Amino acid sequence: MMDERRMVRVSKYLAKHLRHQPERIGLTLDASGWVEVETLLRVAGEHGFPITMPELEQVVAANDKRRYVIQDGRIRASQGHSVPVRLDLPVVEPPAILYHGTVARNLPSIRAQGLRPMNRHHVHLSPDRETATRVGARRGVPVVLVADAAAMHAAGHEFQVSANGVWLVDHVPPGFLRFPG
Ligand code: HQG
Numbered sequence: 001m002m003d004e005r006r007m008v009r010v011s012k013y014l015a016k017h018l019r020h021q022p023e024r025i026g027l028t029l030d031a032s033g034w035v036e037v038e039t040l041l042r043v044a045g046e047h048g049f050p051i052t053m054p055e056l057e058q059v060v061a062a063n064d065k066r067r068y069v070i071q072d073g074r075i076r077a078s079q080g081h082s083v084p085v086r087l088d089l090p091v092v093e094p095p096a097i098l099y100h101g102t103v104a105r106n107l108p109s110i111r112a113q114g115l116r117p118m119n120r121h122h123v124h125l126s127p128d129r130e131t132a133t134r135v136g137a138r139r140g141v142p143v144v145l146v147a148d149a150a151a152m153h154a155a156g157h158e159f160q161v162s163a164n165g166v167w168l169v170d171h172v173p174p175g176f177l178r179f180p181g
Pocket of ligand 1: 080101106123135136166
């Protein structure tokens with residue numbers, strides 16, 4: 001079994017190359033973000049970061065957020081890309097309320113512009129307050145915003161949900177957000 005530190009290192013390596021900079025190790029993702037597992041393991045080894053198949057399988061299976069999926073000998077990140085990919089996720093009706101975890105320093109801009117995808121393809125929303133709190137806490141003291149997803153849906157905003165339960169939307173205008181305090 002891998003220890004926790006190795007798991008995190010492998011997961012971060014995968015995030016970097018399956019979401020953001022595949023070209024850094026000469027990897028080419030297909031239009032939907034997939035790459036052959038064999039190719040990934042080979043180029044990782046060639047670039048000084050050898051990963052074994054059991055390690056990869058363990059990271060994919062045990063990852064707390066199920067960030068990666070292996071299917072038919074290929075692997076991709078479930079969401080979170082900055083490189084252009086079409087995830088081909090269905091557009092679905094969201095729950096009435098979704099949450100977004102952020103930090104206080106972003107609030108003036110969010111009040112003015114709403115939530116924007118920033119460096120990712122979509123705004124990421126969480127299904128529950130606990131998850132949103134964890135997302136916000138990556139950057140400092142978390143602040144949780146509440147999005148009126150039902151009203152957004154009624155107004156024609158399209159929601160998708162990733163394989164790991166992250167809700168994705170193009171934009172959340174400020175009028176659909178409830179700010180704490
Ligand atoms: C903020 C992690 C100013 C937004 C997490 C956030 C999540 C604005 C930051 C996933 C803004 C973007 C995504 C605006 C949004 N003005 N700031 N108009 N609109 N922001 O990392 O939601 O570990 O791209 O509040 O768990 O923090 O990658 O998005 O603080 O699921 O699998 O701009 O990333 O998952 O940051 O996190 P991010 P996020 P993984």
